Amino acid sequence: MRLLLIHADIIAYETLSGTKMAETDIVAKDAMQDALVAFCAVESADETDPEDIVAQTAAEILAVAAKVGAVRVMIYPYAHLSNDLARPAAAVSVLKEVTRVLAADSSLEVRRAPFGYYKKFTVTCKGHPLSELSRHLVPLKRGTAADTCLPSQ
Template identity: 90%
Template sequence: MRLLLMHADLIAYETLSRTKVAETDIVAKDAMQDALVAFCAVESADETDPEDIAAQTAAEIRAVAAKVGAVRVMIYPYAHLSSDLARPAAAVSVLKETARVLMATSSLEVRRAPFGYYKKFTVICKGHPLSELSRHLVPSQKGTAADTCLSSP
């Protein structure tokens, strides 16, 4: 999982057109103020343990939200962060599970932008020292307790 996290004054998007891998039953237009935006690219390696990568992603988003004082999160599919993407169905599943875990394990308001659409969007980044962070998470090796966050805080 590749993550680009931005603490934003505003995130707003509007779907313009579907791709052939677009999910159905979506929110076509949405906006959040004072939110942590989690741009996410689900990678092929994440398919080996999707529940683990969703749990790790939720934990990382939760931790960063706590550090920056965000109470809202927008999960935003962003394939442009990786050249080794998971299959679309697997990616949607991981993103939905990440949102589910976040909602079950925190008091954060969580929304998810739709997968497989061309969207126009606006982000107004807050600009403080922790307002822009990137992370690379990999599925845990069974039987190890290794830290899988490969970037520095």
């Protein structure tokens, strides 16, 4: 998972047209003020352990939101952060689950921009020291030697 996190005065988007992988039943136009925008690219490696990548992504977004004092989060699919993307169905599933996990935290208002659309958007970054961050999260590959090796005691 590649993340670009922007603490914004405003994030606004409007869908223009769908691609062949566009999801249905969407919010075509939305805006949030004073929000943490999480631009997300789900990568092919994330498909090896989607539960872990969802947990890591949600935890990272929650931690940054707490640090910057954001109570609103916009999950924004942004394939342009990677050249090794997950399959569209897998990416949508991961993004929906990240949104669900974050929304379960009653202190946050969470929304998600639609996947598979060309969108025009506006972001106004707040400009403080933590207002622009990037993260590269890698899923645990359960059952691999790296996961099962323990340090000598």
